[in-house]
Amino acid sequence: MNSLAEPKSWEKVFWPVAAATLLLAVWHYSVRWTATSIFPSPLQVEKGIVELFHKHVLWQDIVSSLRRVVIGFGAATVVGVPLGLSLGWYPAANQVVNPVMQILRPISPIAWIPVAIIFFGVGEYAAIFLIFLGAFFPIVVACVNGxxxxxxxxRRAGRNFGLAPSQLLAKVVFPAALPQIIVGLRLALGIAWLVVVAAEMVAVDSGLGYLVIDSRNSGKRYDLVVAAMLIIGVIGLALDLGIRRLETIKSIRWGFGNGS
Amino acid sequence: MALREVALSPQRALAAKLCVNHLSMVFTRDGKSTPVLQDITLEVSEGEFVCLVGPSGCGKSTLLNAIGGLLAPTAGTVFIDNEAVRGPDPRRIFVFQERGVFPWLTVEGNIAFGLFKLSRSEREERVAHYVKMVGLQGFEEAYPSELSGGMKQRLEVARALAVNPDMLYLDEPFGALDSITRHIMRGELLRIWETERKTIVFVTHDIDEAVQLADRVVILSARPAAIQRIVNIDISHPRDISSPRYLELRDGILQQIGLAHKI
Structure with a gap:
């Protein structure tokens, strides 16, 4: 296949399906040939997914995970965007805060788990706090850079038309920075979805992360573990596709690729 | 000093729309100071079209930014209508290369940008008028990324004219356009200038462009820029760009800048 040639429409479907089939085949035969009794085969996982869907608890777990992400990510957006815009707007303030941010930013939210438990106890708030932390820094950094x-x-054009500083921020700087802010939000949502699963493994007894750990602990149901993992992957993909739709809004689209 | 001179020749000061008085500009960076503009004195009368030309990097744009109040001069003062310029002012609008249009706003949104003080109906009327004047009918809802370079440039001119300024500052506005579009845009600009009669200060490095457009061409020297000569373009519009007088004036300016006639 020539990499420069436009792939035919059947090829666009065929090759990804072929790759997935190959992966499933490798998985299936690995399980059979090693004769493992612990790790499930694709068919067992498929049955596991069906079993989970028949149990009422799966939907509750999905809703719990999504609720935590919405609250944690939402709070990070509500706090992070104004903070990031202000820091970008006042470089002097940014110089003061930036070193602290740069030290806190690379710390994995997982490392915060003990601290979160001291602050909020084992429970809902600790999980949300961890998601907030994971999403907060990418959002702030994207806004400052934006x-x-x-x-x-x-800016000069805005000043020229007689805009006061607050108007300049609202009518020029914010819309001009918005594409970069959206990129930050997308990154943050991805991280939030990673963190919620980890947080649910330690801090709470509901959600998809809890489902993974609970399936292992109560009877080593690895078919359900892998089934839950796949569900986590699919929902993560759906969240990403959802937030990418923001990039197609016309007043934002100019910042992505073929605009000027 | 500037004030005294105005006082000495009140009539001249009154006649001039724009009065640049012994303007100097020194940029300081890393402790090194670079003089950019040297004792510039220039008067532009109401409704006049003046082009600033000079070798690239000489400080033409710096002079325009100082005139427009976007840069504070090191010495000297700029007066407009006998009032010292202290900052940018919506009565005097800059037009940059077409990259100055706001990509997040539609054509209509861009033109309406400076009209936030008007009522809705006045704003709509003004926008429709200038959409028509620059020939962007049918593109009202389009975003700049959907427009050609020439259309974006016309949009920026429309956005500037919509606030009804008395002066326009154009900073190499057609520099990024191809030569055919540039030619058309010059014609459009002259047509608009003849109907609206704004005072225009136009920076360009294109000598033909200057001679085709301006009433007077101000030739700046290499940095630090000083006024080398001011040439009156005494040809009426529309100008025949192959007439002997046109060629004579153009060649005179080329010679002044120190460019040979032959390539």
Whole structure:
């Protein structure tokens, strides 16, 4: 297949399906040839998914995980966007805060688990706090960069038309930075979905993360473990596709690829 | 000093729309100071079209930014209508290269950008008028990324004209356009200038462009820029760009800048 040639429409479907089939085949025969009794085969996982769907608890777990992500990610957005915009707008303030941020940012939210439990106890709030932390820093950083990367020609034009500083921020700087902010939000949502699963394994007794750990602990049901993992993957993909739709809004789309 | 001179020749000061008085500009970076503009004195009268030309990097844009109040001069003052310029002002609008249009707003949104003080109906009327003037009918809802370079440039001119400024500052506005589009845009700009009669200060490095457009061409020297010569373009519009007088004036300017006639 020539990499420059436009793939035919059947090829666009055929090759990804072939790759997935190959992976499933490797998985299936690995399980058979090693004759393992612990790790499930694809067929067992498929039965596991069906079993989970028939149990009422799966939907509750999905709703619990999504609720925590919505609250944690939402709070990170509500706090992070204004903070990031302000820091981008006042470089002096950013210079003060930036070193602290750069030290806190690379700390995995997982490392915060003990601290979160001290603050909030074992429970809902600790999990949400961890998601908040995971989402907060990418959002702030994206906003700071977004604001400082606004071309000076836009600011000058805004000032020229007599805009007060607050209007300049609302009508010029924010819309000009928005594509970069959206990229930060998308990154943060991905991290939030990673963190919720980890947080649910330790802090709470509901949600998809809990489902994974609970399936293992109560009878080593690895078919259900892998089934839950796949469900986590599919929902993560759906969240990403959902937030990517923001990039197609016309007043934002210019910042992505073939605009000017 | 500037004030005294205005006082000495009140009539001249009154006649001039724009009065640049012994303007100097020194940029300081890393402890090194670079003089950019040297003692520029220039008067532009109401409704006049003046082009600033000079070798690239000489400080033409710096001079325009100082005139427009986006940069504070190191020495000297700029007066407009006998009032010292202290900052940007919506009565005097800059037009940059077409990258100055806001990509997150539609054509209508861009033109309406400076009209936030008007009522809705006045704003709509103004927008429709300028959409028509720059020939963007049918593109009202389009975003800049859907427009060609020439259309974006016309959009930026429309956005500037919509606030009804008395002056326009154009900073190499057609520099990024191809030569055919640039040619058309010059014609459009002249047509608009003849109907609206704004005072225009136009920075360009294209000498033909200057001679085709301007009433007077101000030739700046290499950095630090000083005014080398001011050339009156005494040809009426529409200008025949192969007439002997046109060629004479153009060649005179080329010679002044120190460019040979032959390539």
């Amino acid at each position: 604001v400082s990367n606004v071309p000076s020609v836009y």
